[in-house]
Amino acid sequence: MVQINSIKDLDYEKIGVDEEWNDCVGNELTMHTIHAYPAKFPAFIAWKAFDYAEKEGVQIEKVSDIFCGCGTVALEAKMRGYSFWGCDINPVATLIAKTKSNSYDCDAIIYFYNRILEYIKKCELPFDLYQNANSRLKYWYYEISYCNLYKLRQAIITEVPDGKYREAFECIFSSILKACSKWLTKSIKPQVDPDKKEIDVILQFDRQINKFIRALDEMENNDTQMVINCTNFLSEEKLPETDLIITSPPYVTSYEYADLHQLSSLWLGYTDDYRELRKGSIGSVYNSDNFTLDTQQLNDTGKKVVEKLGEIGMPSSKIKSVARYYIDMQNAVKRCQNMLRDNGMVFFVVGDTEYKGVKIPNSKHLIEALMDDGFRDIKIGKRTISKRICIPYRDEKGKFSKDKSKRKVYHEEFIISGRL
Ligand SMILES: C[S@@+](CC[C@H](N)C(=O)[O-])C[C@H]1O[C@@H](n2cnc3c(N)ncnc32)[C@H](O)[C@@H]1O
Structure with missing residues (x-):
């Protein structure tokens, strides 16, 4: 210096x-x-x-x-x-x-995660959900990804009480949004990649949950x-x-x-x-x-x-x-x-x-x-x-x-x- x-x-x-x-x-x-x-x-x-x-x-x-x-x-x-x-x-x-x-307590994360997965299994969506979605979100997501993200979001709100655990799940949800969208992977700035393939939303979320649990182990x-x-x-x-x-x-x-x-x-x-x-x-x-x-x-x-x-x-x-x-x-x-x-x-x-x-x-x-x-x-x-x-x-x-x-x-x- x-x-x-x-x-x-x-x-x-x-x-x-x-x-x-x-x-x-x-x-x-x-x-x-x-x-x-x-x-x-x-x-x-x-x-x-x-x-x-x-x-x-x-x-x-x-x-x-x-x-x-x-x-x-x-x-x-x-x-x-x-x-x-x-x-x-x-x-x-x-x-x-x-x-x-x-x-966070890892057991509580796993408990809420299982409840989220159960909710998703049972959740049924209105047929016109995508049609009525926020236009900006429609711009970024294919219909299947949008619907799966919607279910996941609903599952978090319903199954995880308001507070630090809800925040953690929202943060993990937020971490997969770019990968699941049409946003050009290598670009920091907003840019659509017309060739980007759809990816499995739940699999992506699962990976991030596992990473979070590994991260908690080190803390x-x-x-x-x-x-x-x-x-x-x-x-x-x-x-x-x-x-x-x-x-x-x-x-x-x-x-x-x-x-x-x-x-x-x-x-x-x-x-x-x-x-x-x-x-x-x-x-x-x-x-x-x-x-x-x-x-x-x-x-x-x-x-x-x-x-x-x-x-x-x-x-x-x-x-x-x-x-x-x-x-x-x-x-x-x-x-x-x-x-x-x-x-x-x-x-x-x-x-x-x-x-x-x-x-x-x-x-x-x-x-x-x-x-x-x-x-x-x-x-x-x-x-x-x-x-x-x-x-x-x-x-x-x-x-x-x-x-x-x-x-x-x-x-x-x-x-x-x-x-x-
Ligand atoms: C260079 S980033 C900081 C990154 C941080 N060091 C890290 O490791 O994540 C600058 C941050 O300033 C925030 N920012 C911009 N204007 C601000 C304001 N008026 N008050 C508080 N934060 C502001 C931005 O949202 C952004 O997150």
């Missing part, structure tokens, strides 16, 4: 890849793999951050992740016996995070306090005091998390229109519709980027979303400062992006925000995230491509730490 004393000191040429943050020693828990999640970071980042903070003298009782996603930090905090507070604006994220960090149950809220961090009124924040913010204008989670949001009844869940999500291009650009709120790095993007002809709607992202991130840093106890530490994992050859230095913007809010001992390290060096671009649909006119994929990201 390289120490940065002033923003002028920040010289990216001097920041080599830090093997410390690159190597994974040991395997991740199976629990981390029960549900795919876009931009999930590897669990060892959390282990290394815990070790680093302890070595630097932080007394860790409570760990927080303000953009907790699928709960990578939450689960690792629990394994180390730290209490945890985290939030995410998306209900699919918090469903996964809660399931991963709750404690040590302890009664650490775990709080995971589905909320917008920027407007959350009750922020806890915390010793260590480890988090990875969304990238600017890259993923629309609400769109990526649409199958789960629709099936689990979080919304009838998945686009509603884009609201408040940092980095969403739809977030800046009612936003008036006031560059005065931006720090110097933010101002310069916005100016530069104007000069190279980025459409004003996109410029607004970059500016909105930066202002949201500045507010997020301020809120972290309010949450942290004296001597506490933050870790942000963040990547830079690029537009038409112009670098969008999210890491620099974040470092400046930390400095403005009184963080000290700010350090930056670089890690590699992708080994696919030979295909370093992505097309409009998110597929890897060798075409240089496409969007560049970043193979590196930064770990930025700071203390109060």
